Amino acid sequence: MNTETQSFIQKYDLLGCVQCGRCTGGCPEAMRTGLNPRRVVYDALEGNVPDELAKLPEIWDCTTCNTCAARCPKGLKPVDVLIGLRNILVESGVLQPTVRDALESAFREGNPWDKPRATRGDWMKGLDVSIAEPGEKVENLIFVCCTICYDPKVQVIAKNLVKILNKAGVDYGFIGDDETCCASEVYNLGEVGEEGLFEMMVEDNTELLNSYEATRIVAISPHCYSALKNQYPNLKADVIHYTHLVKELLEEGKLELTGELPKKIVFHDPCYLGKQNNVYDEPRYILSRIPGAEIVEFERSKERSLCCEGGGGKMWTESDSKEERLAETRVKDARALGAEILAVACPFCVLTLDDALKAKGFEEEMRVAEILEILGDLIKE
Amino acid sequence: MNNKPKIGVYVCHCGINIAKTVDVEAVSEFASRLPNVKVARNYSYMCSDPGQLLIREDIKNEGLNRVVVASCSPRMHEMTFRKTLAETGLNPYYLEMANIREHCSWVHEDREEATEKAKKLVFSAVAKARLLEPLYENEVEVEPATLVIGGGIAGIQAALDIADAGFKVYLVEKTPSVGGRMSQLDKTFPTLDCSACILTPKMVDVASHPNIELLAYSEVEEISGYVGNFEVKVRKKARYVDVNKCTGCGVCSEECRLAGRIPSEFNAGMGNRAAIYLPFPQAVPAKYTIDPERCLMLTRGKCGKGPKCEAACAAGAIDFNQKDEIVECKVGAIIVATGFDVFDAAKKPEYGYNDYDNVITALELERLVSASGPTGGNIVLGKGEDAFVPQEVAFISCVGSRDKSVGNEYCSRVCCMYTAKLAHLVKEKLPEANVRVYYMDVRAFGKGFEEFYDRVRREGVRYIRGNPSEIFKRGDKLVIKAEDTLRSTPIEDEVDLVVLAVGLEPRRDARQIIDLLRLSQSADRFYLEAHPKLAPVNTATDGVFLAGCSQGPKDIPDTVAQAKGAASSALVLLSSGKVKIGAQISFVNEATCRGCGYCVEICPYGAIELVTVNRMGNMVQVARVNEALCKGCGACSAGCLSGSIQQKSFMDRQILPQIAVLGGVK
Structure with a gap:
C-alpha cells in the first residue's frame, strides 16, 4: 500500500470502520445516486489510491448532511472522507468550472456568489439598521450569510429580523460590508487543509469577529451557525442561531405575535440545525406561538429528517441522477399532510424546496417560507 | 537478635524479559558494593524453586536479615518471596522488591540507560531495606x-x-x-x-x-x-398485605379498580396489571403486593366507597397501615x-422506538411469544379491531451495543443468540412469515451456539449483512433504511414488525450498591x-x-x-x-495527633474514626485505625498534616531515604 493511501487511512481513522453499513444505509443520496460512503472507506482500506477514488463522480453528490457521521457506531466521519477526496481535486485543479468560480469568488469577494463585496450591505437600504463598530460593546452581533445578503429571494429573512430586533428593543449590531463568508461551503467543496482557503477565511473571520465586544454572535443561516460554532475554535463570543434568540424574545414577552395565520404549517428540519447541532425545539416553539396556526409533523422529522440537498456545495454542482430530487419528495410529503406552509429555518432549504414546489406545480396549494418570513406579517410596526 | 542490616540482593533475568534490556551482571555487581549488602547475585528465574533456594541458602549460610529481589512488579511475586523468607524463619516483611521489569526493561529500549535505571531502582530498594521492621499479621473471626x-x-x-x-x-x-430477568424469558x-x-x-x-x-x-x-x-440493614418494604395470611388466590387483583390499567413491569409494558398484583403466576413468594405509587387508597386515601381488594380478601390479609420494617x-x-437493565431504545431516535408501536425491543417480543405473556404466546400486534399478525418481521442487531454514539463500546454477548432464538420462535409460530435479521457480525461463540445459528438459517431466517440506519413509516408499513453491504446496495425494506436487539447495560440504580x-x-x-x-x-x-x-x-x-x-x-x-488482616496498615501516634479528622475524610475505606482519649489528664480527640478495615493504601499518611499517621513498611523515615536515592540526593 502506498504512503498516500496509508496517510489517508490514518487521517480519517478508517481502520476503525467495521463496515456495518449504517453510513450508506442512512445516506439520503445513496438510493438516488451511486454514492456509497461505506464502499469508499472499504476501497481505501483495500489499497485504492485516494487520487483514483477522487475521480468517482458521486463524491459530489454528498450533501454533507452528516447522517453518516451521526449514525457511525465507531465515531468515524465518512462525510469528512468525501470532503477529503474533493480536496484532492481542488489541489490538483481539476474542478467543475462552477465550483472553481465559487471558490475564487469566496477568495476574492468574500462570498461564493460572484457578487462584489461592496454591495453586500445593499439589502439594508431604506431600513433602520444598527451597524456595530469594531471595539463596540454589543449584546448580539448578527451574522447574516452571503446567500441572504445577495439573493433577493431570501433577503426578506434578514429584513424581517431587523424588524423583530427593533421592535423587541434588542441590543444588536450588524457587521455590514465587512462581513465575509463563513466558509462553510468552502470547506464542503474541499478547499481545506494546510494553507487552504477555509483555514485562511476562518483566521480572518475570527480576527474580524473578535474585534467586536460581542456577548454572542447570532447567525441567521444554520450553515454559518454550524461553522462558527464548531469550526471556529478561537471565537470569544458564544454562537447561537436566530431561533434561539427569537424563542427567548417570545418567552420573555419582548416579542408579541399579533394577527392570525390560520394555516396548516409543517416544519422541515435543516440538517445543519437539527442533525448537526441538535436544535429541534426552538423553531417548533416559535411556530407553536403563531396565533391560529396548526402545526403538523413530517413522518421523517427531527433525527430522522430528510435532507433537501441544499448543502455540501450542491448549489454549485450538478448530479447525474435522474431520480426524484429529495426536495421534491419533501414537498410531496408536505402536500400529502395537507400543509399550506412548508416552514424552514435556512436560506438553502428555501431555495431547494421552493424550486421543487414549482417543479411539481404545487404553488396554488402551498408555499415554502422561512420562519422569519412568516413572522414578518405577524409583527406590528 | 543482632539487627545490623545484612542484605542479600537478587537480580532476576526473567528469561530474557529483563536480561535482554538490562545488564543484570552489571546490576548485581553494582549492588554488591552498596552499603550493608552482604551478597548480590543474578539468576535466570528468581521465582523458580532453585531461585528461591538461592535466597534460603544465603539466609542460612550468610546470616542475611534483609532481602531485596529485583525482578517484576510486587503484585506478581511479593507473596512468593515473603513465603521464601518465612520458610527460613525470617520475618516476611524484611523483603523489599525493585521492579526492574514493568518499570524498566519492558518500557525502555536503550540497554545502557535501562541498566543505569535498574541500578538506581536497586539502590533505592536497598536504601529502604536497611530500615525495614518486622510486621505481624492478625486474624479475625468470620461470621458464618x-x-x-x-x-x-x-x-x-x-x-x-x-x-x-x-x-x-x-x-x-x-x-x-x-x-x-430469566423469569421473563420464554x-x-x-x-x-x-x-x-x-x-x-x-x-x-x-x-x-x-x-x-x-x-x-x-x-x-x-x-x-x-x-x-x-453489619447489614435491610429495608423490608411494606407490601400492605399480610404475607402470613395471603393465600395467593388472586381475587383481590381481579377486583382492583385499576385491574388491567397499570403497565406490567414483568411483561415489559406489553401487558397490564392491577394495583395489587403478583408479578407473574410462578412468583416466589406467591404473595400479593400493593403498588404504593398507583393504589388509589395509598395515593389518595380513597378508593370508591371502599377498597374492593379488602372486601374481596377472604383471608383478611390486606393491611393499608403496614409499615416498612x-x-x-x-x-x-x-x-x-x-x-442488568436493557438498553433504552429511545436513545437511538433514528429507529423510532418511541414513535411506532410496531418497533419493539427483544424483551418485549420475549413476553409476546411467552405462553405466560399478555397474548398467551400469540404474536399479535395492535389491539381490538386493529389487531393483526405480522407477515414481514425484521430483527436489528447491536442496538445500543458496540456503539460509541450511545457510549456503549462493548459487545453485549447475548443479543446475537437471543435474536436467533426469537427468530426461530417467530418462524415456529408464524411459519408463513418472512423473517430477516440485519446484522454486522454474528457472534456464536458458546457451546452449541454456531450449530443453533446454522439451524435457524436453515429454517429460513434470512441474514442480511448491514446494520440499519433509520426506520420510518410509509402507509401501514415500517421502512427500514439500510445497506445490504454484501451487495453494496442501499435498500428500503418494508416490514410489519421491527424487533430491536437491545444490549445489556448496568442497572440504572447501579450507583446505590457502589455507594x-x-x-x-x-x-x-x-x-x-x-x-x-x-x-x-x-x-x-x-x-x-x-x-x-x-x-x-x-x-x-x-x-x-x-x-x-x-x-x-x-x-x-x-x-x-x-481471615487474615494485612500487616502493612496505618497506625496513629496518639501523642502527636491533633484530632483534626482530615484522615477520616480522606480514607476511602472508612477505616479511621476519631476517639476521645485521656492525654495527661486532658480529654482530647485522636484518630484511630480499624485494622480490619485498613487496606494500607497510605492516603491518610500522605494527607496527615502533622505526620502522626503512618503506614507500616511505608513510614516517612523508611521511604524518604528511598526517594532521596532516586533523586540522587544522599
Missing part, C-alpha cells in the same frame, strides 16, 4: 453467613450453593418476587429449554431452604464493617448479583472485578464478590458458572472461619 443482593438466577444459584454447604444466607430481592438459547420450567424449581428451593432467609421486596440500606464481619443481620461475606460497598466500575460502567482473569468474581473490597451481569453482560450458563464461583469464594472465607 452471607448476604446475597439480587434474586435473579445469579443470586439464586449462589444462595443455594452456600446454603447447601450448610451456611446461612440472606437473599435480598428488590422486587416482589425472585426470578429476575425459551433459552441454544437448547430451547423453557426458561420458567428450569428456573421455577430453583426459585421454590430458595424459598423453602432452611438456611436461606428470603427478603423479597426489600432493599439493602446500610452496610458497615469489614470482611468476615459485615428494618431487618438487621451480620454476615461474613457479600455477593452482589444485581443484574454501599465502595465498588469500582470498569470503563463500560459495570462493576469492576479485582482482576479480569485471575480474580474475576472478587472485588477490591475483601469479602465482597460479584456474580452475573452486574459485572458484565453474560448468558445464563456463564452467569450460573460465575455465581457458583462467587459462592465458592465466599465459602472459602466462611469455612476457614478466620
